[in-house]
Amino acid sequence: VEVTFTFAGTSLAGKSLVAFETMLFEDAEYMVHADIDDVDQTVAIVDIATQARDGITNTSEGAATKDGKLIDTVAYTGLTPGHEYRIFTTLMDKSTNTALTGDDGLPKVGTTVFTPNTPDGTVDVTVDIDTTKLAGTSVVFFEKLTDKDESIIATHEDINDEGQTVSFPSIHTTAADGADGDKNVIANDKAKIVDTVSYENLAVGKEYVVTGTLMDKATGEPLKDAQGKEITASSVFTPEQPDGEVEVTFEFDATGLEEKTAVVFETLVKDGIEVATHADINDEAQTVNIVSDEPTPEPEPVPGQTPEPEASGKGYPKTGAVVTACAVGASACALVAFSLAGGTSAFLRRRERSEAEPSDEK
Known part of the structure; x- marks a missing residue:
């Protein structure tokens, strides 16, 4: 004969259950089978x-x-x-x-x-x-x-x-000029780019190393400084939270690198194993332009047209130079025209008076 037990067993995982049986006859115990070590009576959950x-x-x-x-x-x-x-x-x-x-x-x-x-x-x-x-x-x-x-x-x-x-960790970066935080770095021997690396899903209290390399956007190859060396920088840090930021600073000689566009590639390493990368040659946030420190030649003024104001520094024209010259020139022209008009008017008035008055000559 079969006896079926129906019950919720979700809390019994890992336990072994043993069935004990008693048989009654006319309300009196007739037979018992109760052996905690009987394998045949045992079911493992x-x-x-x-x-x-x-x-x-x-x-x-x-x-x-x-x-x-x-x-x-x-x-x-x-x-x-x-x-x-x-x-x-x-x-x-x-x-x-x-x-x-x-x-x-x-x-x-x-x-x-x-x-x-x-x-x-x-x-x-x-x-x-x-x-x-x-x-x-x-x-x-x-x-x-x-x-x-x-x-x-x-x-x-x-x-x-x-x-x-x-x-899985992830990193995202934003690169900028270390001098003023914009996207243009002057091509001199003291160039500085600061890359702010945002990270997610890191292990708290573990040491990480983030390493960056400047890439030439035009070629997709590592950018080289004035001495022909690849430009890299690293930062070692131990996060206190899974998500946060760390800065990587590149200091290099950018002499002769005018018109180059640098893109920062980053890798994140823990215990000698690379756990995350960020390498997108078209990522604008990772991109910085290297510009000349020479001012751009001022354009020739166009008659009747006021040139746009120009910015000074980082290869840009100096602000207000052409406008000021034009303004001064225009003022001078106006003064000359006014003087000529005034002189002509006075001459005509004197002539009219001379013709109107009778002559004393006989």
């Missing part, structure tokens, strides 16, 4: 727990690489030795609680088939993924444990479980 990590850093902080691997180590308890099981994992975007998809539009999943030798143990599930596209995101593993018939035995799906999560 399977439990799984996971620890996710990046395949390069071996930590919960991911590294940016096209050939990335994310590994989920699944610890299980209560399995039957010699039986075949399967672990299915799905990568979830923590911010949206939706499955990540690959270039084919399908969810990113991983599967491992295994046969345990003991009731308790661990098994790894690996997912191959281009992690360069995950900068600034956190990825969470969802797991299902099934038997060989794919009947679900246990699940572990908690979007807020830190053990199931791998986070």
Whole structure:
């Protein structure tokens, strides 16, 4: 005869349950079977727990690489030795609680088939993924444990479980002239560019190194200073919060680099492993122009037209020079014209009076 127990077992994961039975006959106990060590009376409630990590850093902080691997180590308890099981994992975007998809539009999943030798143990599930596209995101593993018939035995799906999560740092930069904060650097031997690096998803209390290289926008190659050396700079820092900013300062001899456009490329490294990059040759925020410190020649004035005011410094014409000259010239012309008009009028008046008066000559 069968006896069925129906109950909520969500809180019993990892426990082993033993069935004790008593048989009554005419309201009197007729038979008992109560052996806490009887294997045939025992059912294990399977439990799984996971620890996710990046395949390069071996930590919960991911590294940016096209050939990335994310590994989920699944610890299980209560399995039957010699039986075949399967672990299915799905990568979830923590911010949206939706499955990540690959270039084919399908969810990113991983599967491992295994046969345990003991009731308790661990098994790894690996997912191959281009992690360069995950900068600034956190990825969470969802797991299902099934038997060989794919009947679900246990699940572990908690979007807020830190053990199931791998986070990917991201950096964004804004470069400017170190002298006045604009986008134009004078081409002299004391050029300075300050790049403000904004970061996200960093590990608090860990040391990072951010390194920048100035690139020539026209060629896409590293920009070289007046001595022919590549221009690089670094900053070492330990974040107190996952998100923040750090500055990288480039000081170099820009003599002879007039008309060049510099773009800052940055990499972020922890424990010798590159975890984030920002390298976009067309990013205006990362771009600074190198300009001449010689003033631009003043254009010839056009008769009847007032030239536009011009700015002085950084290769720009000096403010107001042409306008002032034109204004002075115009005033002088007006004065001359006024004087000539006045002189002519006085001459005509004297002539009229002379003709009107009678002559004394006989």
